[in-house]
Amino acid sequence: MILTLLHTQDDGSLPKAALETVSAAISLAQETGAELKVGIIGNDAAGAANAISACGASAFLTVSAPEVASPRYATDAAAAAALIKTSGAEIILAPGTSRFARCLPGAAFRAGAQADTHVVSVKAEGGKVVAQRWFYRQRILGSFTRNATPWLLMIDSGVYEPFSAAPGMAAATEAAVEFGTEQKTKFSGIEAPAADAQTIRPDAQLLFVAGAGWTKKQKDGQTHVGEAGSLIQGFLKLAKASLGSSKSIVDMQSEGQEALTFITHMNQVGQTGSTPRHAKGLSTCCHGEEPHVVGWRFINERRAVNLDPNCGWAQGKADVLYVADAFEVMSKVNEMLQA
Amino acid sequence: MTNGFQIVVCGSLVPDPLQTLEPVSSPQGPGLKNETMLPSVLDPWAACALYEAANLAKQIPGSKVYLVSLGPKAKLQQLMMTVAQKVPFELVAVDGSASGFTDAQQVAEQLAAAIGAIPGLDKSRLLLFGGCSSASRDAGVTLQLIGERLGIQDQFTAVDELKVADDGSFTVKERIEGGRYQVSTCTGAPAVLAWATGSLPEPPNNPQVGMMNMRGVMPALMKARKAEVNTGAVAYAATEIPAQKRDTRIVKDTPAEEIAREIVEWIRR
Numbered sequence: 119m120i121l122t123l124l125h126t127q128d129d130g131s132l133p134k135a136a137l138e139t140v141s142a143a144i145s146l147a148q149e150t151g152a153e154l155k156v157g158i159i160g161n162d163a164a165g166a167a168n169a170i171s172a173c174g175a176s177a178f179l180t181v182s183a184p185e186v187a188s189p190r191y192a193t194d195a196a197a198a199a200a201l202i203k204t205s206g207a208e209i210i211l212a213p214g215t216s217r218f219a220r221c222l223p224g225a226a227f228r229a230g231a232q233a234d235t236h237v238v239s240v241k242a243e244g245g246k247v248v249a250q251r252w253f254y255r256q257r258i259l260g261s262f263t264r265n266a267t268p269w270l271l272m273i274d275s276g277v278y279e280p281f282s283a284a285p286g287m288a289a290a291t292e293a294a295v296e297f298g299t300e301q302k303t304k305f306s307g308i309e310a311p312a313a314d315a316q317t318i319r320p321d322a323q324l325l326f327v328a329g330a331g332w333t334k335k336q337k338d339g340q341t342h343v344g345e346a347g348s349l350i351q352g353f354l355k356l357a358k359a360s361l362g363s364s365k366s367i368v369d370m371q372s373e374g375q376e377a378l379t380f381i382t383h384m385n386q387v388g389q390t391g392s393t394p395r396h397a398k399g400l401s402t403c404c405h406g407e408e409p410h411v412v413g414w415r416f417i418n419e420r421r422a423v424n425l426d427p428n429c430g431w432a433q434g435k436a437d438v439l440y441v442a443d444a445f446e447v448m449s450k451v452n453e454m455l456q457a
Numbered sequence: 458m459t460n461g462f463q464i465v466v467c468g469s470l471v472p473d474p475l476q477t478l479e480p481v482s483s484p485q486g487p488g489l490k491n492e493t494m495l496p497s498v499l500d501p502w503a504a505c506a507l508y509e510a511a512n513l514a515k516q517i518p519g520s521k522v523y524l525v526s527l528g529p530k531a532k533l534q535q536l537m538m539t540v541a542q543k544v545p546f547e548l549v550a551v552d553g554s555a556s557g558f559t560d561a562q563q564v565a566e567q568l569a570a571a572i573g574a575i576p577g578l579d580k581s582r583l584l585l586f587g588g589c590s591s592a593s594r595d596a597g598v599t600l601q602l603i604g605e606r607l608g609i610q611d612q613f614t615a616v617d618e619l620k621v622a623d624d625g626s627f628t629v630k631e632r633i634e635g636g637r638y639q640v641s642t643c644t645g646a647p648a649v650l651a652w653a654t655g656s657l658p659e660p661p662n663n664p665q666v667g668m669m670n671m672r673g674v675m676p677a678l679m680k681a682r683k684a685e686v687n688t689g690a691v692a693y694a695a696t697e698i699p700a701q702k703r704d705t706r707i708v709k710d711t712p713a714e715e716i717a718r719e720i721v722e723w724i725r726r
Contacts, residue, residue: 133634189639191612216633220614223561224601232562232690235596248694253557254471255592257478258696260487260558266690302644303611309630309638318636324724357724369658383617383654384636389474389592390501390654400720409474420703421723423716427709434702440716441709450717455724 120147121207122175123157123198123270125186125217130162132169135213137280139273140173142240143211144281147174149242152209155179157201157293159186159194164290171286178290179204185297188305189217191224193297198225200295208267209247211240214274222272231268238277255389256415275320276395276416317354317361318384324359325396325417326350327387329404330366331424333377336445343376349448351380356455360396362387362413364404388413402444406430423447460582461519462646464510465572466546467587467600468503469528469555470536472496474592480696486688487558487696497532497555499540502588506652508660509619510586511544517621522546525571527564528555530681537674542667543660548677549575553684557593558696560689565602567684572607580607583647589615590651597651604649612649613641619650 122143124136132140140156147154156175158166163180171178181197198221202210210226212218214235226233239250246263249271253260310316332346354361363385370377387394389409399417404410406422407430414420414435421438422431431439440447472478472495479490489495499507507524514520523546526533530552537548551571572578572585585604590597597614604612615632622628625645630638632653708716 190641192610195612216615216631216639219597220612220631221601223596223598224605224612227602227605233598235590235598243694251596253593253595253696254478254489255474255595257698258480258557259699260696261694263692263694264690265692298610302648304642306628306640306642308633309640311636316636320635383656384632386654390505398724400724407475408477412474419723421720423720427707432705432707434705436705437703438706438708440711440720441707442711442713442716446713447716447720450714451720454717454721 119153119155119205119207120150121155121157121202121205121210123201123210123212124159124166125215126158126160126163126166128161130165132166133213133215134280135215135275137170137282138275138278139211139213140170140281141278142273144173146209146211146240146242146247150247155205155207157205159197159201161187167288167290169285170281170283171288172283173281178288179293180290181293181295183295183297189220190301190303190305191221192301192303194221195225195228196297197295198222199228200293202226202229202231202268202270204293208269210268210270212270212272214272218272222270226270229268231270232264232266233270233272234264235272237271237273240271240273252415256393256412315380317380319358319360320394322358322360323397324357325362325394325399326353326357326359327362327364327399327401327404328367328378328381329364329402330370331403331444333367333370333375337443341376342445343378345445347378347380349445349452350378352452353448353455356452360394361385362394364388364410365390401431401436402448406435411435461517461521462513462584463521463523463579463582464514464584464586465523465525465575466503466507466510467525467568467585467603468500468507469526470497470532471500471555471592473498479698482696487693488556492556493529497536499536500588500591500593502590502592502652502654504659505655505657506586506588507546508544508657509652509655511546512657513619513621523549523575525549525551525568527551527553527567527684527686530678534678537671539662541670541674542662542664545666545669548670548674550677550681551684552681553686555593557591557595558688558693559594559686560691561594561596561598561602563686563689565599565606567686568599569603569606571682572603580647585609585647585649587651589653600649600651607647609647609649611643611647614651615653616650617653617655
């Protein structure tokens with residue numbers, strides 16, 4: 119039996135990553151011939167069950183108690199463990215959202231399950247469920263199975279198409295959960311940058327990466343950090359791109375150097391940053407060293423602007439390398455996008 | 458906060474990120490070619506956790522930092538030559554594989570046992586730190602499992618900020634989707650905090666700190682318990698480096714305007 123374990127968002131809807139996991143679960147259930155169940159945690163879980171009632175599940179289990187209205191490890195782990203146990207599933211598929219990344223490995227432990235995360239493929243092969251995930255920060259791809267059940271697999275976002283069907287009526291059953299006594303942790307809220315200051319856009323087509331070269335001395339022997347900031351922010355606005363950065367440009371701030379203050383560790387891509395999924399990526403003033411480029415694993419089309427014709431991007435890491443001054447190129451790009 | 462925190466940081470060695478990694482198979486499961494020869498560094502996110510731990514311990518009198526590391530003893534010794542110069546800590550070493558292909562369940566069991574055996578450990582003062590995922594297994598599972606084994610109900614993942622109040626309660630900022638933070642408060646220890654980058658730079662080497670730490674490091678390595686960690690219930694079918702080398706077209710000696718036009722056309726396509 120397969121359980122697809124999901125959670126709702128504040129408004130009761132399912133996040134895109136959850137709908138992608140539903141598709142993965144349907145596909146695996148068809149391949150294995152296993153029964154499919156759905157478990158949903160959070161606000162209006164029953165409403166969310168209705169939204170995916172056409173997924174072919176034989177049962178919909180929900181936990182919508184006030185304790186799980188907001189994300190918190192203790193209560194989310196208790197709810198997830200209860201759903202895993204109640205369902206009796208051998209395979210559990212769940213989206214790798216931040217809410218589930220916080221609690222599901224712990225929930226799996228409570229339910230006697232074993233957990234794997236960042237799964238990029240799950241299918242039936244030779245009567246077994248075989249998963250794929252990356253090791254060593256997107257350097258080595260491993261295919262594996264587990265000789266133990268229950269087995270919980272957290273699916274990375276962007277791998278499967280989101281499930282889509284007309285909503286119906288799912289006969290959801292609310293599961294009983296022991297949340298324990300008073301919780302020590304309280305959810306205070308979400309802190310988000312102002313809409314016009316938001317530079318991380320997971321759904322953008324294009325990732326724009328700024329490297330440390332933007333803050334270095336230019337042809338005239340001077341730095342032009344202010345101009346660099348205007349060019350980058352102008353481009354992000356015009357191209358509706360998501361902003362990534364190298365580690366070195368972020369570290370400059372903590373080292374007291376003149377820096378682009380709108381770039382934070384959150385923008386960092388690579389070994390100690392994120393590995394975003396975008397259709398295209400444009401790198402500027404970044405050398406394309408391996409610790410950074412491992413974060414580009416899921417960027418399909420890659421182009422780079424750099425003054426060094428022998429930089430990492432030239433070594434088969436980009437489709438096109440423009441050996442040029444990024445200040446001049448991006449200034450012209452912005453002019454053309456604005457026209 | 459009268460007695461301070463006991464901050465246990467879990468972190469081990471990973472191959473230097475500049476190294477080329479090549480998977481190899483063995484009867485014990487997958488590994489890396491020349492694994493024992495590869496230069497190592499302290500796992501980057503665990504290093505962030507260690508620096509945050511040291512900074513917190515400095516601010517709150519009575520606090521102490523432990524670094525609990527599972528890795529081959531000889532490689533841990535090499536690693537400590539640099540790490541021990543960064544911030545004050547007491548090492549708890551466990552001698553076993555630091556491979557990214559070992560099973561997190563087994564690693565968590567070994568680390569929880571090592572933490573539980575720290576003399577004088579007071580769980581009511583315990584903050585369990587580590588990276589939000591390693592640069593080897595990169596799963597983000599181990600710390601939660603250790604927390605569960607130690608009975609810790611309050612856990613936080615991808616932490617960038619921890620602010621402790623006078624009464625020992627604290628506020629945590631965790632990274633969530635879309636460049637946002639989830640803000641939570643907790644009435645106090647024990648808690649698990651799996652760090653993202655935090656906000657501190659890498660401390661400069663301090664030979665005095667190094668000498669002080671090394672007094673404890675060598676005995677800790679001498680008495681490091683042997684731990685059998687392997688692939689556990691995981692059966693690997695294949696490990697591979699995908700062929701992703703691109704045929705890079707290099708455009709040079711071209712006016713900026715022409716390059717810009719090509720980029721704009723590509724973006725709009």
